[in-house]
Structures are given as structure tokens and as C-alpha cells.
Amino acid sequence: MRAAELAERVRAAVAETAVVVDVVVARDEVTAIADRSDLLGALEKLRNDTELSFDFLSSVTATDWPGRSPRFWVAYELYSLSHRHRLRVKVGLPEEDPRVPSVTPAYPTANWHERETYDFFGIVFDGHPDLRRILLPDGWESHPLRKTEELGGVNTRYKGAFIPPVDRRTT
Amino acid sequence: MSVDPRAGLHDESPSGEVREETMIVNLGPQHPSTHGVLRLLLELDGETVVSCRPIIGYLHTGIEKNCEYRTWQQAVAFVTRADYLSPFFNELAYCLAVERLLGIEAPPRAQVLRVMFAEMNRVSSHLVWLATAGLELGAVSLMLYGFRERERILDIFEAATGLRMNHAYFRIGGVVMDLPEGAEDRIREFLAMMPGRIGEYEAILSRNPIWIGRNRGVGYLSAEDALALGVTGPTLRAAGVAKDVRRDEPYCGYDTYDFEVVTREEADCYARFEIRIEEMKQSLAIIGQCLDRLEPGAVMVQDPKVRWPGELEVGPDGIGNSPAYVKHIMEESMEALIHHFKMVTEGVQVPAGEVYQPVESPRGELGLYVVSNGDHHPYRVKIRDPSFVNCQAIPTMMAGGLVADAIAVISSFDPVMGGVDR
Numbered sequence: 407m408r409a410a411e412l413a414e415r416v417r418a419a420v421a422e423t424a425v426v427v428d429v430v431v432a433r434d435e436v437t438a439i440a441d442r443s444d445l446l447g448a449l450e451k452l453r454n455d456t457e458l459s460f461d462f463l464s465s466v467t468a469t470d471w472p473g474r475s476p477r478f479w480v481a482y483e484l485y486s487l488s489h490r491h492r493l494r495v496k497v498g499l500p501e502e503d504p505r506v507p508s509v510t511p512a513y514p515t516a517n518w519h520e521r522e523t524y525d526f527f528g529i530v531f532d533g534h535p536d537l538r539r540i541l542l543p544d545g546w547e548s549h550p551l552r553k554t555e556e557l558g559g560v561n562t563r564y565k566g567a568f569i570p571p572v573d574r575r576t577t
Numbered sequence: 578m579s580v581d582p583r584a585g586l587h588d589e590s591p592s593g594e595v596r597e598e599t600m601i602v603n604l605g606p607q608h609p610s611t612h613g614v615l616r617l618l619l620e621l622d623g624e625t626v627v628s629c630r631p632i633i634g635y636l637h638t639g640i641e642k643n644c645e646y647r648t649w650q651q652a653v654a655f656v657t658r659a660d661y662l663s664p665f666f667n668e669l670a671y672c673l674a675v676e677r678l679l680g681i682e683a684p685p686r687a688q689v690l691r692v693m694f695a696e697m698n699r700v701s702s703h704l705v706w707l708a709t710a711g712l713e714l715g716a717v718s719l720m721l722y723g724f725r726e727r728e729r730i731l732d733i734f735e736a737a738t739g740l741r742m743n744h745a746y747f748r749i750g751g752v753v754m755d756l757p758e759g760a761e762d763r764i765r766e767f768l769a770m771m772p773g774r775i776g777e778y779e780a781i782l783s784r785n786p787i788w789i790g791r792n793r794g795v796g797y798l799s800a801e802d803a804l805a806l807g808v809t810g811p812t813l814r815a816a817g818v819a820k821d822v823r824r825d826e827p828y829c830g831y832d833t834y835d836f837e838v839v840t841r842e843e844a845d846c847y848a849r850f851e852i853r854i855e856e857m858k859q860s861l862a863i864i865g866q867c868l869d870r871l872e873p874g875a876v877m878v879q880d881p882k883v884r885w886p887g888e889l890e891v892g893p894d895g896i897g898n899s900p901a902y903v904k905h906i907m908e909e910s911m912e913a914l915i916h917h918f919k920m921v922t923e924g925v926q927v928p929a930g931e932v933y934q935p936v937e938s939p940r941g942e943l944g945l946y947v948v949s950n951g952d953h954h955p956y957r958v959k960i961r962d963p964s965f966v967n968c969q970a971i972p973t974m975m976a977g978g979l980v981a982d983a984i985a986v987i988s989s990f991d992p993v994m995g996g997v998d999r
Contacts, residue, residue, distance in 0.1 A: 433677055433932055462804060464935070465961035469948050481946065483933050483961070487804070487818070490825045494933065515807030518969050526641075541634040541998055550642060557639075557646050 409434045412458075412491055419455045420448050426495075437494040442506045445497060449512050452484065452493065460484035460493055463509070466519035468527045470553045477501040478529055482509065499529060508534040526551035599627055604983065606635045612709065612987060613994030617971065624979050629972045633965075636998035644958040648924030649675055650885065652955055654745040656945070659960050660996030661742055662705055665691075665698040666938040667945075667960070668747035673828055674934035674947040675749045678927050681883060686874040687751035688829045693764070693867035694734075694746065695829075695936075696860040700771070701730040702939035702991075703853045703860075707778060710850070710988040714791045719781065726774055733763050739891040749925060751877035753896060754889050761868060768868075771861050779854060792847035796974040796986035799844055806973065807966040810941025811856065812990045814840045815848035822937035834863050846989035853991075856939075883925055886917040923953045940964050940991055962996035 413429045413436045420426040420438070425448040428439040440448055452460045464483040471477055476498030484493045497506055508531035509516045520531040521540040528549035531537055539546060548555055562569045569575075599622045606616035614635035620627040640659050644652040656671045657664040669691055676682060683691065704727040711719025731741040736757050738744035746753050782788045798808065800816035813820055821838040823831040839855040841848035877884050888902040906914040929951040935944040941963030948957040967990050974986045 432930060433680075435932065437931075463807060464942060464944055465933070465946060465959065467946055467957075467959040467961075469957045481931075483944065483946065487820060492826075492933070494931075513807075514805045515966060515969060518965065519807075522965075539634075541637040543634070550639065557642060 409436050412436050412493070415455075415457055416452065416493060419458055420451055423448055423451060435492065435494060437496055440495050440497050442497050442499065445495075445507050446509055446512055449482070449484075449495065449509055452495075453512060457489075458493075459486045459488055462487055463513035463515050463519075464492075466509075466516055466523055468523050468529055468551075470527060470551065472501075472553050475500065478504050478527060480506055480523065480529060504528060505530045505532055507532050508537075510534060525549065528552065602980075606632075612992050613997075615968070615987070615992065615994055615997070617983070617987075619975075619980065619983065621980060624981075626975045626978050626980060626983060629975045629983070631968050631971045633968060633994070633997050636994045638999065640999045641958050641960060644955050646954065648922075648953055649749060649927055649955060650924045652958060653748055654743070656958065656960060657743045657745050658995065659999050660938065660940070660943070660962060660964065660993045662702045662993050662995075663698055663938050663940070663943075664743050665695050665747065666936055666943050668745065669695055669829075670934050670936045670938075670943050670945040671947070671958070672747045672749050673936070674932045674945045675925075675927060677932045677934065678930050678947065678949050679749070679883065679925070680928075681750060681878055681880065683751040683829075684875045684878065686755075686872060687876045689867050689870050690752050690756070690876060691747055692829050692831065692834070693864055693871075694737075694752075696863045696867070697730050697733065697764075699860045699939045700857050700864075701727045701734075703857050704730075706853060706939075706988070706991045710991075711782075713984050713988050714788065716782065716785070716788060719778065722774070722778065722781075726771065729767055729770070733760065733767065736760055736763070736891075739894075739896040745896075748877070748885060750880070750883045751875070753877075753885070754891075755876050757891065761871070764864065764868060768861055768865055772858070775854060775857055782850070789847065791982075791985050792845065792850060792989070793843075794845050794847075795978065795982045796846045796849075796989050797844055798970055798974050802973055803844075803970065806970045808941070808970045808990075809963050810937075810939070810967070810990075811849050811852045812967060812970070813941065814838065815852050816844035817842045820942075822935045822942055826935060828934075828936060834866050836863050846985050849989045881916065886913070886920045926953055927951070927955075935961075938963055940993065940996070941967060960996075960999055962999060964992040964994070964996040965999075968992055968997055 409431045413431050416438055417429050425444045426438045426440050430437045452458050462485040464485050466482050468478055468480045478499040480497045482495040520534055523529050524537055525539040525542055599620050602619045602621055604617040604619055606614040616632040618630040640655050644655050653668055656667045659667050704723045708720045708723025735741050737760055738746040800818045803813045803816050817840050819838045819840045824838055836859045839852050887898040889896050890899040906917050927949040929949050931948040933944055933946045935942050943963055944961035946959040950956040975983055
């Protein structure tokens with residue numbers, strides 16, 4: 407299915423839910439902009455529609471745009487094994503309340519992806535079975551892939567002494 | 578006087594009551610058979626694994642964050658270090674993604690070179706898997722054989738790119754430079770040698786009762802579970818699902834190559850072994866087709882706003898600007914110097930947008946989600962590494978098995994912790 411056709415089909419599949427706000431085609435990729443209210447329901451519709459059958463979740467991640475509204479965008483990369491087409495679902499989240507329903511009930515693979523997104527961006531996935539940090543240590547403060555976090559701005563302890571961040575070392 | 582050999586080995590505790598509690602054992606993070614720094618919390622009931630919790634992150638180096646602080650060109654050298662056993666695939670996915678954002682395509686010769694190096698990398702990666710899996714399950718000679726052949730591939734890589742790993746050979750708009758003299762002959766030599774060597778591995782392992790005993794029926798992962806958990810690559814194909822990005826969503830002209838997507842139905846460790854052996858043969862066939870297709874031509878787009886300004890060549894310490902080019906910019910042309918300075922410090926400017934580019938790495942679907950805000954730096958680079966996702970399936974594959982099988986399970990899906998933790 408070509409990108410334009412696919413976009414049309416996605417529009418039709420989720421028309422009555424009103425969760426998908428817009429469907430955009432760019433660079434042969436289809437992106438559905440969704441509202442977080444009933445994200446899980448929308449994804450299940452996309453998965454169960456026989457012409458779309460998005461049965462495989464490749465990836466979940468986020469981007470951070472400080473100063474804009476919404477500040478965070480969570481991106482879900484869906485793939486259909488039978489039709490071999492892809493769809494990106496994006497959900498915008500406000501800065502003061504970065505929460506989105508977890509999609510683990512529909513796609514168990516989202517478990518670690520969502521933990522990583524929480525770890526990196528501090529986005530809370532409601533209903534996630536085990537929302538802990540995954541790559542960074544449990545006691546880590548801040549969410550390092552937010553644009554407001556600087557690169558290498560971390561003190562390290564070595565033999566009892568604190569080593570200042572790379573960009574603030576004087577010698 | 579005789580000693581009862583079973584003294585002290587009775588199942589009952591001294592008080593006579595049956596013990597029911599399970600034991601928690603930590604496997605890793607520093608364990609030679611966990612392929613790097615993977616830590617598993619195993620809950621054991623005797624020898625049986627009741628449950629397992631993988632703990633990752635020990636190798637996290639912030640590659641994705643680092644990319645945001647570099648130019649588009651420099652980021653190639655970062656992503657290549659994620660999954661260090663398949664560096665060409667990381668570079669390939671990143672370069673393809675950025676090229677799609679720019680709306681350009683690498684010249685035909687560069688496309689063929691990319692396919693050829695990627696497939697050689699697939700063979701070298703599978704050889705490391707074979708070597709380490711053999712070592713872990715007691716077939717120590719495999720360790721030597723695997724690394725012996727891999728060395729031949731790395732020699733070719735070194736001759737072409739200057740480095741054995743982390744090549745940064747694929748660049749935005751093509752590859753960094755053409756093949757060195759004699760490289761094609763070396764590759765042909767390698768292609769002639771490999772089928773016999775693969776035959777040796779099969780002769781050692783395929784009918785080896787120990788190898789079969791350790792792998793057959795171990796680490797079962799059904800197609801349904803694999804798909805639900807996002808598992809891709811040989812592990813998924815071993816369960817009968819013929820998902821291969823090269824065929825399903827072709828890039829670099831893979832649809833014009835003749836190769837087979839190998840599948841098995843058994844979904845156990847042994848099926849994964851068979852699949853990797855067959856995939857090596859398929860990769861060798863593709864490399865042969867690449868050699869036949871190599872036509873002389875440019876290996877990099879000509880657009881001066883995209884291509885690296887310098888002429889590069891392999892020096893004693895890797896790739897660098899050629900002395901003739903350095904002389905040109907330093908002594909002959911002010912404009913060339915200005916252009917060089919601009920391209921090196923600022924680099925390419927990429928139109929705003931986002932792209933998800935999957936490629937088929939030796940471990941499964943490697944996807945790069947690249948976002949640009951129109952600046953000289955990537956705004957976001959997300960590496961969807963197959964090892965990271967496949968690690969989620971460890972508890973499913975291990976539950977109910979023996980501790981010894983845990984090692985077979987880990988090696989059977991071939992995680993590379995550099996890719997898992999990024």
C-alpha cells in the first residue's frame with residue numbers, strides 16, 4: 407500500500423474514536439498524531455483492522471522540545487508483518503503533566519521501551535507493570551536526554567573525591 | 578572400611594523436613610558467558626530456573642545524547658560504536674536515515690559497496706557468535722576456528738577502512754573512499770575459502786551428540802511470544818516467521834539481489850544455530866553478486882554541501898586527509914580552506930523532519946529514528962537496537978529450564994551489550 411493510501415485507510419479506521427487528531431504523510435512515512443486519552447483503544451483498532459493489522463511494535467521513544475507546547479512527543483513505530491507497512495503514532499504531552507497510558511497490554515514489547523523512555527525523558531506511562539529506570543542506576547537524579555540536561559554535567563566520585571563534570575574542569 | 582559415596586547428598590535436610598524456599602543467584606554482570614556485562618537474577622529451585630530478571634545498563638555510554646552535540650557527519654562515528662560487532666549496520670541505518678532527510682541517494686557503486694561490507698560484517702558477526710557459543714558450550718576448538726576466519730574479514734576491513742572495528746566508513750552520501758588496490762582479489766579469495774570452513778563447522782557440530790544435547794529443545798520461544806516481545810532476527814526466523822528487513826522493506830537495492838530468507842520451525846537453540854550457518858552461506862552469495870556488479874564510478878555524492886571536503890586516504894593510524902589535499906588547502910586555495918573549515922566545523926545542514934530507517938542487522942531489526950530541527954546537529958538519534966529488545970525474551974526462554982541451559986539460551990540469541998546499553 408502506498409503512503410497516501412495507507413494514510414487514508416488509517417484515517418478511516420480510527421475515524422469514530424476521535425483519538426487520532428491528524429494523519430500526515432512525509433518522506434513516504436505515515437504519521438498519526440494522537441491524543442493520549444484513549445491511545446490504547448486506538449492502537450488496538452489499528453492492530454485489529456484486517457487491512458492495517460499493525461501487529462508489531464518496533465520502537466517507542468520520545469523527543470523533547472522545551473519552550474514549545476506540547477513539550478514532549480512520544481513516538482510509537484508500528485509495523486505490519488502481513489502487509490509490510492509502517493505507521494508512526496505520535497502523542498504530544500504537556501511539560502507539567504508528562505503522562506501517557508502504557509501500551510503494554512496491547513504490545514508486551516513496549517515494557518522495556520517505555521522504561522527506557524521514562525529513564526531518559528521522565529515520561530510516566532500509566533498502567534506500566536514495572537516502571538523503573540533501565541539503563542541508568544536506580545538512584546540517578548534527572549532524566550538525561552531532556553534538552554535541559556547538559557552533556558557530561560555529572561559529578562563522579564573517585565576514591566572519595568568528587569570529579570567535576572568534563573565541561574567544568576579547570577585543569 | 579567403606580565410605581558411602583552418597584553420604585551428605587541426600588535431598589532431605591538434616592532435620593528431616595523438605596526445604597521449599599528458592600534460591601536467588603546472581604549471574605553476571607562480570608561473567609565470561611554473558612556476552613559482556615549482562616546481569617541476570619535467577620531464582621532457582623534446585624537446578625531449575627523458576628524466574629529470571631535481566632538487569633542491563635552497565636555499558637551505557639550515552640551515545641544517543643552525544644550525537645545531539647556533534648555534527649551530522651561526526652555522529653556516524655558515535656552510532657558505529659553502539660553494537661560493536663556489527664558497526665557497518667549502525668552506520669548504514671544512520672546514513673540511510675539522514676540521506677532520506679536530505680532527499681539524496683548514494684551513487685550506485687557506493688550502494689554495492691555498502692551491501693558488500695554489510696554482508697561481510699554479517700559473516701564476521703555470526704563467526705563471533707559461533708566462536709563464543711562454542712566456547713560456552715564446551716566446543717573450544719570452535720572458538721579458535723571462528724576467530725581465525727573472522728580475522729580474515731577484519732583484515733579486509735582494515736585494508737579498506739583503516740580500522741578493524743568502528744570504521745565510520747559509510748558516510749552521509751556514500752562511503753568515505755573507494756576500495757584499495759587488490760581488495761577485490763582478497764574478497765574473492767575469502768569467498769573461495771569460506772564454504773569449506775563452514776563445512777568444517779557443520780562437520781564438528783551438526784552431528785555432535787553433545788552439541789545437539791545442549792541445544793535441541795532448549796530455549797524454546799514460540800513465534801507468538803517472539804512477536805509479542807518484539808524479538809527479531811535469527812531468533813524469530815527460528816520460530817518460522819520469515820521477517821527480514823532486507824526483503825520486506827528493501828534498501829540499497831537488496832530487492833535486486835538473489836538470496837533466501839532462511840527459516841526453521843523448531844524455535845529452539847539448535848534451530849538458531851542452523852539459521853546462522855545458513856545465513857552465512859547466503860551472505861557469501863550476496864558478496865559474490867556484489868563483486869560481479871562493481872562498476873567503476875563515484876562512491877560519494879558530488880554535492881559540495883553534503884560531501885566531506887577532503888580527499889581521504891588510509892594512513893598508518895587510520896583514515897585521514899591525504900597529504901596532497903592538506904597541501905592544497907594550506908598553500909594553494911583560500912576558498913578551498915574556507916569551504917573545508919565550514920564543512921568541518923558546521924557540516925551538513927539537514928532539513929527539519931523525522932525518519933525511521935530499519936535495516937536487518939545480524940541480530941534483527943536495527944532501526945534508527947532520526948529527528949532534525951533544520952540545524953547542523955541531529956536533534957534526536959534513537960537507536961532501536963535488536964539486542965535490547967531481544968533481551969526482553971530471556972525470562973520467557975529460560976523459565977522452567979536448567980541453570981546450565983541459561984548459558985545456551987543467552988548465547989543462542991547473541992546479545993551484544995554495546996547495543997543493548999548504548
